[in-house]
Amino acid sequence: MTDEVGLFEHADGAIPRREHGYCVDDVARGLMVLCREPFPSEAAIELSGRYLTFLAHAQGPDGSFHNRLGYDRSWHDRPATGDWWGRALWGLGTAAAGSSAPWIRDAALGFFERGAHHRPIHLRAMAFAALGAAQVLTFEPTHRLARALLADAALAIGTARTDQPVRDEDWPWPQTRLAYGNATLPEVLLMAGHLLGDEEALARGLAMLGWLMDVESNDGHFSPTPVGGRGTAERQPGFDQQPIELAALADACATAFAITAEPRWAAGVRLAAAWFAGDNDAGTVMYDPVTGGGYDGLTAVGRNANQGAESTLALLSTLQQDRRLRTENP
Structure with missing residues (x-):
């Protein structure tokens, strides 16, 4: 499912559908899975670097992300802070905490920090990003941006139904x-x-x-x-x-x-x-x-x-x- 650019989103059976291109959502998931491996092979580390490069290319100057890249290597959307932004930060936080390659850890943390100041209104996007922040806190417990993002996401979840007239136990x-x-x-x-x-x-x-x-x-x-x-x-x-x-x-x-x-x-x-x-x-x-x-x-x-x-x-x-x-x- 992976070529020299990134991870194809869809498949027909087991055959990648190139015409559907790539998406940040899936590349971020791939980076996370690879960086969770306790004893990654050289091939897995190389693939992690490829996925990290994809996310770096997808990130806009303000830390938001494109999501969809066509097989023609052109972005089909503008950078934003939807679920894919949250997934990207989750993958980056996991890479910063768990990659066995120091250069991947350092670069991933930098891209995470560029995007961690956003606070989208979508609860899932915040939650995905907060799990990346939690990974950063496992190795840098005082990281200011990560602590703030995790705390704000927990607050958003805790207050999400306060406007409901009746709470059903x-x-x-x-x-x-x-x-x-x-x-x-x-x-x-x-x-x-x-x-x-x-x-x-x-x-x-x-x-x-x-x-x-x-x-x-x-x-x-x-x-x-x-x-x-x-x-x-x-x-x-x-x-x-x-x-x-x-x-x-x-x-x-x-x-x-x-x-x-x-x-x-x-x-x-x-x-x-x-x-x-x-x-x-x-x-x-x-x-x-x-x-x-x-x-x-x-x-x-x-x-x-x-x-x-x-x-x-x-x-x-x-x-x-x-x-x-x-x-x-x-």
Whole structure:
């Protein structure tokens, strides 16, 4: 899925669709997965540098980002602070904290700092960026920009429903519908609680994540929010289900387990990995063992057989968390 420029967004089966070009969202995900590897190969480090270069090229002078680059090497949008900005900062923060190459760590931190002053109105964009800030704080706890970004994102999540006339105790979510990347929101609160000493944020993050796991479970397996979202009156299973939801659950549960050591969160990581192996609402394996690609979506009768970048990286990210958990807690 990668050429000399970056990571192709879409695939027809396992074949990259060059006509759809590249996007910052996926390149940032790729950088994050590579920099999470504990013992990366030289090829993985070289690929990390290529993805970092792509993000550097995408960043505007004010720290915002383009998102879509055509195969003709021209940008198809203007720099902005949508979800891709948040994903870019998440990938850059992860590279700054985890890359085994000093030059990648240093460069990634510089690009992160250029963009970390923005405060978009979109909650997911803020949450994605805050997780990058949390990674920076793991090696530089007093980093001013990172601390401010993480604190502001936690505050935004905590106050997101204060304008609602009635708060439903059976729906303790900061939005009236579950949307996408849902587990990212409690993970931000967990990180804020852990890294900034905010006990209230930590407690709320654990409660939100536990509630989400209950809502997104069905008969002993994960049944994530479908692509169209889910409201208070809607019940699982819903389709199409997206692999990125399992990656978000695995990340948040791994963070919760690292903070609390409670077995429930370790079980959540394992359930996310099991979803890809077929323990899901359709009993369908969600990856191709020959190509290593992840399938794009789970339907009521099977799967979308395309193996795009987002789904493949969601598979790899989830398996990384499961492998780390099993290695450190056999």
